[in-house]
Amino acid sequence: MSVVMEIPRSIKSDLRWVKICHKDDLVPNSGITALVNQQQIALYYLPKQNNAVYAVDNWDPIAKAYVMSRGIVGDQDGVLCVASPLLKQHYDLATGKCLEVPEHTLGTWKTRWNNNELWLYIG
Numbered sequence: 001m002s003v004v005m006e007i008p009r010s011i012k013s014d015l016r017w018v019k020i021c022h023k024d025d026l027v028p029n030s031g032i033t034a035l036v037n038q039q040q041i042a043l044y045y046l047p048k049q050n051n052a053v054y055a056v057d058n059w060d061p062i063a064k065a066y067v068m069s070r071g072i073v074g075d076q077d078g079v080l081c082v083a084s085p086l087l088k089q090h091y092d093l094a095t096g097k098c099l100e101v102p103e104h105t106l107g108t109w110k111t112r113w114n115n116n117e118l119w120l121y122i123g
Contacts, residue, residue: 029046030044041058042069055110057107067084070085093108096108
């Protein structure tokens with residue numbers, strides 16, 4: 001399931017952290033899509049991983065499609081990753097690096113919780 005939550009264009013460029021959604025908007029152990037300043041970001045809420053939310057590009061650079069939020073989250077040789085739903089490459093959720101084709105990477109963003117609200121660092 002993908003949910004698009006758009007941040008208004010009125011966000012000032014000097015703002016470093018932006019509120020993305022409430023915890024209840026996220027699907028545990030799955031991905032959703034957030035639209036932040038016209039850029040699609042895949043968010044993965046992993047409550048068993050210290051309540052972590054990983055944020056990476058939704059654009060799959062190998063398949064050339066906005067699909068990463070639909071990927072399956074898992075573990076590949078001890079690395080927490082997401083598998084592309086189209087061509088099945090695995091991307092490290094912490095670094096964005098493709099495990100099979102290291103020259104391809106996804107952008108990553110820092111996230112934090114504030115009173116059950118998810119915030120994303122865009123600075």
